[in-house]
Amino acid sequence: MASVIHVEPKAKWKQVKIAPDILSKCGFDGLIDLQVLTDYELIKSTKYSFAKDNRKQSVSENKLSKNKEQAAQLQGTEAASKRKKKRKKKAETLEVCSELPTPHKKIKLTTQDAAEDIIEGMESWNGLYVPHDVLRALKDLGFTEPTPIQEQVLPHAIRDRLDIIGAAETGSGKTLAFGIPLIHSILEYNNREDRGSPDTAFDDELQNSDDDEEFDVSADQQGEERNEEIEEEEEELDTDETEDITNEMPDNEESDSDEINVLQDGETGLVKVIDNADFTWLDNEPDSAKVTLRSRHPLSLILEPTRELAIQVRDHIKAVAKYTGIQVAAIVGGLSQHKQLRLLKRCPEIIVATPGRLWELIQEGEPYLSRVDEVRYLVVDEADRMEEKGHFEELSKLLELINVDEKKRKQRQTFVFSATLTMVLPGPRRVMKKKKQNNAENPKLDMLMGNIGLKEKPKVIDLTLKTGTVSTLTEARINCKMEEKDYCLYYFLKLHPGRTLVFTNSKDCIRRLMSIFTLLKCHPLPLHADMHQRQRLKNLERFTANDKGLLLASDVAARGLDIPNVQHVIHYQVPHTVENYVHRSGRTARASKEGLSVMIIGPDDIKNYRKIMHALNRSVDLPVFPIENQYMPEIKARVSLARQIDTNEYRFAKKKHQNNWFEKAAKEIDMELDEELLNDLGNTHEQTQHKCQIKQLKATLDGMLGQSLMQTLLIGRYPTKMGKLQNFQRTHDDQDALKRVKKEKLSQKEIPIMDQTKPLNKKKKQKWKKNDKKEK
Numbered sequence: 001m002a003s004v005i006h007v008e009p010k011a012k013w014k015q016v017k018i019a020p021d022i023l024s025k026c027g028f029d030g031l032i033d034l035q036v037l038t039d040y041e042l043i044k045s046t047k048y049s050f051a052k053d054n055r056k057q058s059v060s061e062n063k064l065s066k067n068k069e070q071a072a073q074l075q076g077t078e079a080a081s082k083r084k085k086k087r088k089k090k091a092e093t094l095e096v097c098s099e100l101p102t103p104h105k106k107i108k109l110t111t112q113d114a115a116e117d118i119i120e121g122m123e124s125w126n127g128l129y130v131p132h133d134v135l136r137a138l139k140d141l142g143f144t145e146p147t148p149i150q151e152q153v154l155p156h157a158i159r160d161r162l163d164i165i166g167a168a169e170t171g172s173g174k175t176l177a178f179g180i181p182l183i184h185s186i187l188e189y190n191n192r193e194d195r196g197s198p199d200t201a202f203d204d205e206l207q208n209s210d211d212d213e214e215f216d217v218s219a220d221q222q223g224e225e226r227n228e229e230i231e232e233e234e235e236e237l238d239t240d241e242t243e244d245i246t247n248e249m250p251d252n253e254e255s256d257s258d259e260i261n262v263l264q265d266g267e268t269g270l271v272k273v274i275d276n277a278d279f280t281w282l283d284n285e286p287d288s289a290k291v292t293l294r295s296r297h298p299l300s301l302i303l304e305p306t307r308e309l310a311i312q313v314r315d316h317i318k319a320v321a322k323y324t325g326i327q328v329a330a331i332v333g334g335l336s337q338h339k340q341l342r343l344l345k346r347c348p349e350i351i352v353a354t355p356g357r358l359w360e361l362i363q364e365g366e367p368y369l370s371r372v373d374e375v376r377y378l379v380v381d382e383a384d385r386m387e388e389k390g391h392f393e394e395l396s397k398l399l400e401l402i403n404v405d406e407k408k409r410k411q412r413q414t415f416v417f418s419a420t421l422t423m424v425l426p427g428p429r430r431v432m433k434k435k436k437q438n439n440a441e442n443p444k445l446d447m448l449m450g451n452i453g454l455k456e457k458p459k460v461i462d463l464t465l466k467t468g469t470v471s472t473l474t475e476a477r478i479n480c481k482m483e484e485k486d487y488c489l490y491y492f493l494k495l496h497p498g499r500t501l502v503f504t505n506s507k508d509c510i511r512r513l514m515s516i517f518t519l520l521k522c523h524p525l526p527l528h529a530d531m532h533q534r535q536r537l538k539n540l541e542r543f544t545a546n547d548k549g550l551l552l553a554s555d556v557a558a559r560g561l562d563i564p565n566v567q568h569v570i571h572y573q574v575p576h577t578v579e580n581y582v583h584r585s586g587r588t589a590r591a592s593k594e595g596l597s598v599m600i601i602g603p604d605d606i607k608n609y610r611k612i613m614h615a616l617n618r619s620v621d622l623p624v625f626p627i628e629n630q631y632m633p634e635i636k637a638r639v640s641l642a643r644q645i646d647t648n649e650y651r652f653a654k655k656k657h658q659n660n661w662f663e664k665a666a667k668e669i670d671m672e673l674d675e676e677l678l679n680d681l682g683n684t685h686e687q688t689q690h691k692c693q694i695k696q697l698k699a700t701l702d703g704m705l706g707q708s709l710m711q712t713l714l715i716g717r718y719p720t721k722m723g724k725l726q727n728f729q730r731t732h733d734d735q736d737a738l739k740r741v742k743k744e745k746l747s748q749k750e751i752p753i754m755d756q757t758k759p760l761n762k763k764k765k766q767k768w769k770k771n772d773k774k775e776k
């Protein structure tokens with residue numbers, strides 16, 4: 001059991017007088033009483049304890065805590081050592097806590113002013129209705145001006161409160177285009193004057209409740225410290241023991257809000273808040289001691305197709321909401337369910353979720369999510385991906401649940417965003433105008449758009465370019481035979497170092513490349529759906545930390561991931577759809593930065609390549625990526641050797657694995673094993689020989705890798721030109737793949753792309769093949 005802190009009162013709770021005008025001004029009509037306790041002791045206890053309001057939740061909670069216990073048992077030694085560390089940390093926290101240093105005396109009831117305050121250097125955001133506290137955070141991030149999609153969306157979303165269908169190129173800032181309106185609306189909701197007005201659907205459901213919450217308002221609970229602690233807890237990926245639930249506190253800040261004195265000079269104390277409505281008072285700060293209302297159901301729900309994306313969006317919105325006290329939680333699969341349940345207990349206003357885990361928790365009866373139909377703001381991000389296998393079913397059920405009440409649906413503001421929405425929905429307007437009309441091309445998405453529950457006249461903001469990709473992206477291609485793809489990739493990585501994201505169409509391909517490029521000491525990191533979530537996130541982190549990092553990914557990483565400064569995206573296999581090409585390529589050239597995307601096109605990829613070019617309205621072929629042939633012999637020698645080692649190792653390991661399996665199975669059923677069933681691994685001597693052989697091959701490869709490619713040109717194979725040594729020093733521009741393509745593009749002839757709409761006749765096929773050969 002983890003240690004928790006209990007409060008032992010030494011005197012009675014005293015009532016705090018609150019001026020009625022303050023309450024009415026702030027719209028805090030649910031507040032019944034505010035009490036303060038100044039004489040108390042903090043006691044460390046090992047007893048399992050949750051924070052207060054568990055009464056209504058007992059049934060589902062029992063089930064969930066059982067799950068948690070089972071999960072905890074499965075965690076093993078690694079989790080145990082983490083728990084140990086955590087306990088140590090908690091003990092340190094307790095020590096600090098028991099000191100109760102500087103006292104504070106006030107609780108401020110903050111009224112959030114929706115009007116803009118001018119902040120120096122942030123004038124470009126004027127007229128977009130961005131809350132002052134958000135502007136401060138944007139300034140901290142260095143976002144001095146809005147991106148075009150933000151500029152277009154914000155007034156319609158905030159001022160006009162319209163549902164929005166937004167499409168803009170990758171990396172154009174769509175997250176904040178829906179994130180800022182959510183924050184604005186939540187601040188407004190929390191401070192609204194009309195709370196409880198009878199015609200408000202959401203207030204019809206207010207239930208009387210005698211729930212109360214306790215807060216230590218001592219100065220050790222500095223907002224920043226607490227936020228850090230909570231963040232750490234969110235990031236920790238294993239299940240740990242239960243600790244007392246504390247409430248997140250916003251950063252310290254000054255604001256022009258009303259204040260209530262709850263303590264006398266020199267006093268420290270706890271504050272108890274008692275309310276009668278579906279909200280609670282969770283936040284206070286030591287100095288400015290702000291109290292913020294929190295809803296007892298999620299106010300905003302953002303649905304994302306992948307876990308990484310959900311976590312990223314949570315972090316992004318958190319960063320801009322940091323001065324507002326608004327809490328954001330990510331509910332995603334693959335991570336500790338127990339932790340997510342604890343986060344939900346803090347009543348986060350914004351939930352960013354993947355449909356699967358969210359649906360799972362709703363079905364298990366998680367109390368906060370049981371009122372998910374009350375969400376006032378719904379975002380379906382990457383909407384066109386959501387209709388794909390693995391999302392559609394759960395998402396449909398979720399949407400059905402959320403939209404079950406027509407009145408609530410009408411009160412809701414809905415946002416649907418994607419960079420490729422217009423590609424899959426050639427007429428989003430048409431779909432919206434006539435929901436019933438069948439989009440024969442994509443009936444699933446059509447249905448999804450209908451189920452989302454958009455109101456009659458959503459605002460469609462489409463800033464996507466005709467060319468599909470972002471204008472700062474440079475695209476190129478390498479045509480080669482299937483077996484040459486590895487050479488081309490190794491060539492690129494060696495001669496053009498930089499943070500590179502390589503996409504493949506299959507997990508098997510990632511596994512093969514992982515093995516070969518590890519042998520070639522390129523230090524690749526994998527990312528695909530079959531990996532543990534913890535490892536996926538770790539690899540992303542490691543990739544982000546290395547400016548020459550290499551990530552081998554499936555399309556799970558194609559959408560939305562905002563990894564800073566990815567210089568190159570390589571399509572080792574051409575994707576099957578134009579959307580995937582656009583999203584994959586969009587991992588580079590983000591936020592007005594430049595980037596390079598290269599397709600390695602083998603004979604099997606030609607069909608997809610041409611399909612994509614056609615869908616992107618390209619009339620000429622992509623430029624050919626320049627390859628300096630003098631390096632190729634050495635490149636081929638290294639890669640071939642690595643492949644030989646990989647194949648040998650793989651075959652031997654596979655045989656061994658099969659034999660082990662047979663032997664184990666036979667033993668289990670107490671059966672004598674027929675030797676003929678086993679693969680021939682050779683006798684012990686032969687096996688040792690095999691190992692030695694592999695060792696030798698590895699040593700040879702290491703020797704080759706020990707030399708730079710330039711050196712290999714000098715020592716023998718291509719040492720001279722006209723009898724003299726060449727200067728093989730590569731300039732920075734030679735190494736910069738993007739500059740090389742741009743330069744090369746100018747000297748290359750533009751080759752028209754053949755019409756894709758008609759099937760190719762024999763003549764055209766030959767012409768295409770000829771062109772291919774010439775380029776090579």
Ligand SMILES: Nc1ncnc2c1ncn2[C@@H]1O[C@H](COP(=O)(O)OP(=O)(O)OP(=O)(O)O)[C@@H](O)[C@H]1O
Pocket residue numbers: 142143144145146147150168169170171172173174175176418419559560561562586590591
């Ligand atoms: N106003 C701004 N000024 C500068 N940078 C910004 C601004 N808004 C967002 N960004 C940054 O731009 C990058 C891309 O933003 P975001 O991830 O929201 O793009 P997106 O349009 O959702 O991309 P995708 O379609 O790939 O999901 C992020 O690093 C974000 O921090």
